[in-house]
Amino acid sequence: MANNQIRIACFARYLFFLSLLFLVSANNAQNISRYYTSSLQENGTLYFIFPQSGFGNNDSKSKLTYDITYLTTNDTATLNFSYFDASRHVVDSVSFIGNNKRYSSSVKKIFIGTKRRKWHGRYSSKVLFTDLNSFLSLTDKPRIILYTQQGAVELTIKARTWKKQSSVAKKILNLIKYNQ
């Protein structure tokens, strides 16, 4: 009997710490300062939205993470992305598709490396700030298509992940607009 009580007490304590951990992370989810950084430059403010993940292809198990850099005096933002795939692809261009709209851009290779057993291709593309704004405001979950020498690779994202990413990005882009 006493043993059972101790066990239940231990379990309750474990649950308490778990819920505390959940509360800390849930509270921070609303805090957009966790997702970007800004730096004052001679010619404007440089914003950097931290790397975001979630896009992937279920068949090839490939994954994509992206980050965004924007200098307020420019019309374009820099979208750098890492593409992880078991086979080596060299990406030529990228398209962002959603709500029957397509935003395309050519990409520049930064480097090709390896991470664990996968190839890691790091690329950079310039996107109009207005297009970026429209893409990140998409309500339907978007698709990213990478055009490589071997063909096109379609990457999708879970609706729930996109909802969170889009909401955070929209807040940051609004903050940038208010400061311009």
Place this chain on the structure above:
Amino acid sequence: MLKKVTMLTLLFSVGALLSSCATVKTPLSGVWYTNVKAPVAVTSNSNSTKVGTSEATSILGIVATGDASIDAAAKSAGITKIHHVDEQGTSILGFFAKYKVFVYGE
């Protein structure tokens, strides 16, 4: 079921007790929660148009992996001239810690 949960809790607790906590390098640190950003270096190069990051993570102080070097951060954004470098340390209850490096340059 309860037995399994108890065993898991016990294993988790023993693991946590036997290991050191997941700590991270920051000028200030909190036992429960840490999220601190700090400077690392500044150069005489002017202006930044690119930002690169690199990171390393630690779980329970048992496993720590990643490449949080300035070189990795600069390479991730194709930076050849560094303007300044910042660091950010995050840790939660000593279970999980993350160290990030931000490199600004062009």
